[in-house]
Amino acid sequence: MAAVNKHAKIILAATKVFAKKGFFNSRISDIAKEAKVADGTIYLYFNNKYDILLSIFEEEVGKIFDKTQQLLSEEEDPRRMLEIFTNQHLRQMKKNKNLAEVIQIELRQTNKVIKNYRNNKFSSYINIIAEIIRKGQKQGVFRPDILPDVAKRAFFGALDEVSRVWNVSLETHYTVDEITHQVLSLFLSGILIENPGKH
Template structure:
């Protein structure tokens, strides 16, 4: 019988192994060793290594979606919503170094495989940013000519680069709050409609 705890344990182990070795260099045996399970146990839960990577994104990004969605429900102001998204993402990436590295590296190296996956949870995550931009445009808070799809890539690119810098040994002298305020301020000056 499959155990949800063992499934989560394998996902956590795989996230760490993918972050350290990269998806293409990682082996099922590496993941099994990190999870402290037999190699064969992995195949009870996953079809192959790519299935594990997709499950990492489904589970870990799914948690981010649930978490930030709950926070955003409590706020109506699109300017504050954007700051909430940015702050939450940075805090989670700072807490989960291995996930940050997997997102940074694997979304680029395996992007063709990820694009072919229909239930792309990562796109759902980025769509939250676009949705906030659209809400701000409808409220007259953000400029109408801003393309939400481009804005979401730009916002995530900034967040991804900041989290990358935190995890490659560079000492960032700023707190998460300071970084969040700076990113939010820089972005919003560029997207705010006049008199906002």
């Protein structure tokens, strides 16, 4: 088997194992077993468990990042750009449910090794949201008082939670487009009725 294929096979196996057992409970031997390789083979490609986790984000999230950037490059309306990002993200999470679970690890991870490693594709991916918000502010479409770096986390946090729960229990009830519309409606319009009647 070619080295590239073994590397990809280990990444795929690790994503599955991390999603099922959790990062801290997973062992290199679990990943090796899932990948059907010897334990020692893992160390030919990765230094340790953290290295594998970071590689998942670099490679798997990297693919989503590239595809999203490509789609967004053809659009100028920031509202439409947020819709594209949301729809694309949900579709990818539906296609790769293990990756959706592993993203939870990154978002909730408090370990210093991961916490200090922020120059990665995952950070760049979430920063797309902040860039869209800044673009909308420059165009006078989005409120100028919104802090893009806070908004990106609020928005992605909502997307992340929706995709996680949706994959487990809501998938049979709602389509990707319906979820996209709901998230965007909440984010762009809020939940207040304009000029509500007096009670």
